[in-house]
Amino acid sequence: MPFRRQLYYLTIIALAWVAVAQPDLSAWFPAFGPVVPVQVAGPRQVLIVRESADDNPDLGRVLVALRNGEPAAYLKANGHSLLILDDDAKGPDGQPSQTLAAFAPFPVLPVLIVADPKADKVTLREPLPKDTAAVLDAIKRGGG
Amino acid sequence: MPLVIPDAFVNVDLDSFGFARGYFESGLPKAKRPNYGDKEPLVPESEWKARIDEMDAGNTGGDYLVTRIYDQNGEGSCVANACSQAVEVVQALQFGKDAVVHLSAMSLYKRIGSSPNSGASCDDGLDEICKVGVLPLDNPENRAKFGSAVMPNCGWRESYPANWEATAKRFRGTEWATCESVAEVISALLNRHPVIVGREGHSILYVRAAYRDGDLGAVYVNSWGRWGFAAGGFPDGFGFDTGRTLRSASDFAFALRAVCDQ
Numbered sequence: 001m002p003f004r005r006q007l008y009y010l011t012i013i014a015l016a017w018v019a020v021a022q023p024d025l026s027a028w029f030p031a032f033g034p035v036v037p038v039q040v041a042g043p044r045q046v047l048i049v050r051e052s053a054d055d056n057p058d059l060g061r062v063l064v065a066l067r068n069g070e071p072a073a074y075l076k077a078n079g080h081s082l083l084i085l086d087d088d089a090k091g092p093d094g095q096p097s098q099t100l101a102a103f104a105p106f107p108v109l110p111v112l113i114v115a116d117p118k119a120d121k122v123t124l125r126e127p128l129p130k131d132t133a134a135v136l137d138a139i140k141r142g143g144g
Numbered sequence: 145m146p147l148v149i150p151d152a153f154v155n156v157d158l159d160s161f162g163f164a165r166g167y168f169e170s171g172l173p174k175a176k177r178p179n180y181g182d183k184e185p186l187v188p189e190s191e192w193k194a195r196i197d198e199m200d201a202g203n204t205g206g207d208y209l210v211t212r213i214y215d216q217n218g219e220g221s222c223v224a225n226a227c228s229q230a231v232e233v234v235q236a237l238q239f240g241k242d243a244v245v246h247l248s249a250m251s252l253y254k255r256i257g258s259s260p261n262s263g264a265s266c267d268d269g270l271d272e273i274c275k276v277g278v279l280p281l282d283n284p285e286n287r288a289k290f291g292s293a294v295m296p297n298c299g300w301r302e303s304y305p306a307n308w309e310a311t312a313k314r315f316r317g318t319e320w321a322t323c324e325s326v327a328e329v330i331s332a333l334l335n336r337h338p339v340i341v342g343r344e345g346h347s348i349l350y351v352r353a354a355y356r357d358g359d360l361g362a363v364y365v366n367s368w369g370r371w372g373f374a375a376g377g378f379p380d381g382f383g384f385d386t387g388r389t390l391r392s393a394s395d396f397a398f399a400l401r402a403v404c405d406q
Contacts, residue, residue: 052319052337052401053183057195060336064204067241068377076242084238086402092314097405 039143043079045117046139047103048128050110052086058130059110065132074136080144114142147200147363149356153372153383158346163368166220166263167342169396180321180328180399187331192360195334196353205352206336207363207376209236211244215369217298220261223347224253225297225367226340227269228278230349230400231315233338238403245286245406247315248295249367250302251279260300266342270398274320277312279305319402326391332399333362340400343385343393350397351376354384361386362393 050059063084065071075082087106089097100106103113103122112135114124124142129135158165180186187195199205211232214225228247235244255272256264280286282294293311295302323329323339330353332339339350341364348364352375355361362385366372375382385393 055184055335055337055401057187057191057198057334060334061198061202061204063237064206064208064336065202067236068203068208072241082240083405085405086319089402089405090318091405092316099405 039123039141040116040119041143042116042118043081044123044139044142044144045115046075046080046082046142046144047099047113047115048082048084048110049087049100049103049106049113050084050128051088054109059128062128062130062132062135066135071132071136075139078144080139112138114139114144116143147205147352147354147375148373149354149363149384150373154356154361155386155389156383158344161368161371163371164216164218164220164222164261165344165346166216166222166257166261167345167347168263168265169342177322178320180323180332182321184331184335186327187334189327192330192334192353193355196355196360199334199352200354204336205354205363205376206233206333206338207351207365207382209233209241209336209338210351210365210376210378210381211236211241212246213365213369213378213381214249214297214367216249216367217369219250219253219298219300220257220259220263221249221253221298222367223264223266223269223340223342224249224256226266226342226347226349227273228252229365229367230338230340230398231273231278231317231403233349233351234317234400234403235315237336239406245289245315246281246283247278248281249278249297250299251295251304251308251312254300254302254304257300263345266340266347266396266398269347270317270320270340270400273315273400274317276309277314277316279308279312280315314404314406316404317400317402318404320398320400323397323399324395326387326394328399329362329390329394329397330360337399337401339397341393341397343389348383350385350393356384356386359387360390362390
């Protein structure tokens with residue numbers, strides 16, 4: 001078998017192995033390691049979705065704290081908007097909220113979503129942290 | 145700012161103040177409505193004290209969602225004022241205190257009262273804020289946003305602007321529950337859900353559970369303008385019901401959990 005054909009088959013076999021086994025090749029090829037998205041900091045649309053029938057004192061404390069004092073001042077100073085909505089929130093027409101529809105579904109509640117409205121993309125989506133400082137940290141990780 | 149509850153505004157003798165009130169029980173059979181404890185578990189009584197202490201320490205009571213003190217100005221519209229205040233408090237949580245659209249209690253009272261001082265029932269008020277909604281208050285900010293679809297807070301003889309329903313439905317309650325016990329009212333307040341109550345001929349909005357001299361009661365935001373003690377960052381506007389009054393008010397009250405997304 002000619003060498004070029006052998007090389008061709010070996011390449012096919014190697015690519016198939018990589019596709020199926022998905023080995024971690026970052027040690028051999030650092031340039032092909034996991035891609036870390038670069039967040040461009042800027043104003044963010046922050047959305048907290050929860051089922052208000054499941055509200056509890058811990059969640060209530062965090063939500064009120066986000067609307068007052070330093071947390072509210074931080075959000076305002078950085079141009080972030082924060083919406084806190086029910087997972088089945090309705091619009092004025094009685095239909096499901098369009099804001100929610102843009103970010104659905106919500107398999108885990110309560111959830112924190114941070115979006116970059118300029119880039120029209122979600123930069124962070126994770127279960128809502130249990131204290132106010134952790135919520136602000138998460139917003140910062142989302143570029144806020 | 146620590147909550148200080150002066151004696152003068154505890155279980156107030158409403159008659160002695162001479163302000164208008166306007167709450168009455170509808171007298172109709174109480175329609176079956178969802179109860180606060182039907183879906184969400186109530187906060188165990190053993191946790192109340194610690195939860196209230198935590199709320200006091202962090203200034204995270206529902207009074208910190210109040211953005212305005214209403215003034216019913218001598219009319220019997222307390223129920224409409226309490227209901228409209230509840231919508232504003234939930235707006236503050238959902239959209240932020242800067243984004244609250246102040247509302248016209250008169251735009252609600254004209255549908256649930258029959259004269260300037262007839263008064264109204266809380267269940268009628270709740271039904272109307274959830275089915276039809278409330279119009280924005282007539283002020284420069286709201287005029288800029290909503291044009292002529294606004295009304296003042298007082299003035300029984302004010303008429304509705306044209307096509308007012310289309311604007312009012314943007315300010316509707318969407319999730320609520322009936323409270324029929326102290327445990328349900330306290331759980332709602334600890335969860336930061338405002339509670340509309342009527343007692344002794346007057347309707348007010350409970351916004352925070354609190355202890356005073358070891359007695360569990362509720363802080364309410366009143367609709368008598370410059371009256372009461374400081375709370376929620378306001379210099380006045382708040383009163384306190386002790387356990388005795390809280391118990392009498394808790395047999396048929398309404399917790400508002402959500403308003404519609406504007």
